Structure formats: C-alpha cells, structure tokens
Amino acid sequence: PEFPGSVAMGISRDTHHKRRATGGAPSAYRKKRKFAMGRQPAATKLGAQQISMVRCRGGNMKPRALRIDNGNFSWGTEVCARKTRILDVVYNASSNELVRTKTLVKNAIVMVDATPFRQYYEQRYGQVLPAKRGDELTEAEVAVSKKIAATKVARRAGHEIPEALLQQFSSNRLLACVSSRPGQVGRADGYILEGDELEFYRRRIAKK
Numbered sequence: 001p002e003f004p005g006s007v008a009m010g011i012s013r014d015t016h017h018k019r020r021a022t023g024g025a026p027s028a029y030r031k032k033r034k035f036a037m038g039r040q041p042a043a044t045k046l047g048a049q050q051i052s053m054v055r056c057r058g059g060n061m062k063p064r065a066l067r068i069d070n071g072n073f074s075w076g077t078e079v080c081a082r083k084t085r086i087l088d089v090v091y092n093a094s095s096n097e098l099v100r101t102k103t104l105v106k107n108a109i110v111m112v113d114a115t116p117f118r119q120y121y122e123q124r125y126g127q128v129l130p131a132k133r134g135d136e137l138t139e140a141e142v143a144v145s146k147k148i149a150a151t152k153v154a155r156r157a158g159h160e161i162p163e164a165l166l167q168q169f170s171s172n173r174l175l176a177c178v179s180s181r182p183g184q185v186g187r188a189d190g191y192i193l194e195g196d197e198l199e200f201y202r203r204r205i206a207k208k
C-alpha cells in the first residue's frame with residue numbers, strides 16, 4: 001500500500017543506482033530516464049494462447065505472450081521445422097519453481113508432441129517410426145510411383161536415427177529447448193534436443 005507523500009518507485013534497468021564493488025554509493029548525477037525503464041516480468045505460462053500487445057518507446061508495439069501452448073520447433077539434423085504442441089515444462093537451469101509453475105522462458109526444456117516430425121519422417125523416407133518401445137522401423141503403406149519409392153530408398157542409405165531419439169518417438173514425445181523469448185516476441189519457438197545436449201539434459205532431469 002502507498003502512504004501519503006510516498007513516491008511510487010518504478011523498475012529501472014540502469015546501473016546508476018547500484019553500489020560499486022567496494023560498497024561505495026556513486027553520486028547521483030542525473031535522474032531516471034525513460035529509456036532505462038523496465039517492466040514487470042511476463043512469466044509466460046503454459047496454456048491456451050493469450051497474447052498481449054505492449055506499447056513501447058517510439059510507439060512500437062511488442063507482443064507479450066501471457067499464455068502459450070505451441071511453437072515452431074526445428075529438428076536440426078533433418079533440417080526441418082514443424083509447428084507442434086508444447087505438452088509440459090520439464091527442466092529449467094534457473095529454478096525448479098519455473099518448472100512447478102510451468103513458466104516458459106528462453107532455454108527452458110520442454111516436452112513437445114512428436115506427431116508432426118513423425119509425419120515428416122514417413123513422407124521423406126517412406127518409413128514409419130516405432131509407436132512403442134521395442135518396435136522397429138516399418139515400411140509406410142502409401143501408394144507411390146516407382147521413381148519416388150526409389151528416391152526414398154536412396155535417402156535411407158547411410159541414414160540412421162540415434163537410439164535416444166527412437167525411444168522418445170516411441171512415447172510420441174520429444175525433449176526440446178525454447179530458444180525464443182516468449183515475453184518479448186510472443187512466440188515459443190525452439191529446437192529438438194539431440195546428441196550430447198540431449199544426454200546432458202536427460203541426466204539433469206533424472207537427477208532432479
């Protein structure tokens with residue numbers, strides 16, 4: 001609550017009000033500036049999409065995601081990106097509180113729906129990814145010309161999906177990392193975790 005005569009303190013992103021490393025307080029040679037203004041954090045939550053437009057300096061508008069449940073995720077080794085649902089927030093290096101509250105921020109580790117990537121793989125290679133653990137790749141039962149069939153077989157030569165990814169496809173969920181800033185751009189885009197990065201985060205999640 002504000003008391004009579006009190007001044008409402010705003011959020012400032014400058015460093016003029018900070019103390020020196022030695023503990024000394026620097027002299028205030030000027031007042032606050034509009035360009036150093038900050039705002040309350042967006043704390044984007046996982047849920048039905050809700051985007052708020054914020055007027056910024058110069059009359060520019062910034063989309064701020066208050067809730068979001070989908071995004072464009074890239075499968076790096078396959079060089080493909082698909083829009084998919086975000087199912088859950090499973091890890092955040094900053095705080096477990098952000099996992100508990102399902103807060104979406106940059107570099108949050110999330111679980112996404114694997115269906116769009118499964119469809120891509122079937123269309124490109126003519127093989128169906130396993131639906132449950134222990135199953136193997138099977139031929140897609142789609143009528144195509146001999147030329148297209150030969151092309152898909154040629155694409156498979158020397159191509160192999162790592163076992164760690166196959167296990168995730170069997171549960172139809174993929175671990176991914178959010179690389180955009182939902183509170184600043186209104187989107188939750190990212191990339192599928194693979195290789196050493198995937199193994200690192202699987203260990204961290206298991207330890208948590």
